[in-house]
Amino acid sequence: MKRYLVTIDASEYTIDIDYRSETYHVTVNGKEYNCEVSKLGESRSLMLLNNLSYEVDVHSSGYESRRVAFMRGMEIPADVEDYNLAQMRKAAGVKIGEKIEKVLKALMPGLVLKVHVNPGDSVVKGQPLFVVEAMKMENVIKAQSDAVIKAVHIKAGVSIEKGDKLLEIA
């Protein structure tokens, strides 16, 4: 048996899963479900939750505990954690996904149009860092948190590829 803590929109679900003879026995906040799962592809499955049919695609997104579930036409962000780890995290006063990226990498290829910061600059959360053109659109990349810029690896007019290091914060 395995216990998870799943958080969606600040609602918490304590979920126990037990695998017995091709069926997953699931208890959610005390409520029971019998579930069947058929793998359909790399990240796609057909799940029957008490015979309710869901074709789903679940993939990781952003930080470690974050998943995005695509089901019934909706994309639903959720956090899934080992229940005991979640308790330790809470005891340590850490919020989900609080780990802040020190190195900002390009999520997609594009062209740098403007760079607003220099090494040594202090920025506040939400402050524009630079502007990238991708898919005919200008995208303003903003600071995720208050930080000090350690290094800037880009300048205006430069093309970037997915995964390129763009900025580092101290």
Added chain:
Amino acid sequence: MGEVMNRKIKKILIANRGEIAVRVMRACRDLGIRSVAVFSDCDRGAYHVRMADEAYHIGPSPASQSYLVHDKLIDVAKRSGADAIHPGYGFVAENAVFAERCAKEGIIFIGPTAKAIGLLGDKLAARACAIEAGLPVVPGATIDGASAEEALAIATKVGFPVLVKAAAGGGGKGMRVVRSADMLEESLKTAASEAKSAFGDGRVYLEKYLERPRHIEIQILCDMHGNGIHLGERECSIQRRHQKVIEESPSPVMTPELRERMGMASVNIAKRAGYVGAGTCEFMVDQDLSFYFLEVNTRLQVEHPVTEMVTGVDLVKEQIAIAEGEPLRYRQDDIKLSGHAIECRIYAEDPEQGFAPSTGTLKHFRIPAGPGVRVDAGVVIFADIPIYYDPMIAKMIVWGHDRTEAIARTKRALEEFRVFGLKTTIGFHRVVMDNATFVKGDLSTRFLEEEYPDNKYTVLDTDTREHAAIVVALDTFMKERHIAVSAKNDGTNDGAVATLTPWVAFHRRGGLRTFQGSGS
């Protein structure tokens, strides 16, 4: 109208890509006309290339080096023996220079003449043309050195609230809404000084401010023989970044009488401009249903299928017939609107990140079907979505006997539509279809900012949320079990993954380090 050259088209070059290229090719197939595709480097295996009878490579991926290069398009037309070019929308569609070039080269441009494109493409000339044709325009005037009394007289005539903006520029600089007479003088002064510093020109333009305007447009068809008809309206009020995302026909506020007035106005401006082909006359409609001319789009619109669904007219086929010099096969009386159609534009975008583009590979792409559903897609499964072009991957158009049925079918089809591998606007559309204001038909171009001020489009009922929680937990359980099982089968690890203590795992993923470093 001059003499009309009647010429049967046998082969059409489609100077476009994606869903609209595919759409035009389908009309070609229906008519027994051969189709010629052009493609850039990254579109080598694209859907529109697969759909065409012939295909020609025209250069590197950036549109400025391929789809926009007139010489290359004309060259392919000549090499392939195409007698006509269909521009689709975007790229060379509203380019008077290209239309003129086609005429010079003896190739039929499927669209209006260069002269009409030029006239209607110029905002001031188009506004003047609209006024001459008797169309209402948003009332306003340039205020240049007028006294406070004169300015007040103008504003009172226009009616409060009014919008005060720099006459010279755009981009919202020096723009402000003035709601009452006592605020006018002050606002004009500030606007003039802002305009002066931003554009070096202190002239200020004052116009009526529409609080919650609707965007409603009229589809028109005009032939070379002086006949023109309208095919009803499309309501396109739901927009993000001034770009439409959901369109429908008829508009929930339309009356037969208003349709007739707006339709006649649209045909009038088209005739005055010497317009030929399919076109769209765009209007802003105030909450009291007064309408004001915005502009004429001299091409086929993205959202043309909603009109096709309610009128039964194939607009691309009509464009081709008109270009061949045929007289319109429909008279105004033949156009009867039946039922209700809604179009959802499926973009490769993340709505919750302010509709930022999302690139990647389509791991799974399954199109919905069933009664009333039409999907015009520009991609197929395993396609890479390139960064160079518009991120719209498909349009889903759904027809119902009335608006209620159209909404119900749209919901059903959105839930059937499976796109995995990148973020799309499918979930966003699904949420909007349940929005009470949308369902009432109480629309305006400010709909999204009013209804979803923080860009949050996931609205979950309790059951679905609980089921989603189970889904992600099950998915995680299966992956962990798979790792544990493979480790055991490996014989080396002896199930070590399964026996990691939580503390070790906590350290491994850097949880405590995160805590210490999270003060930044």
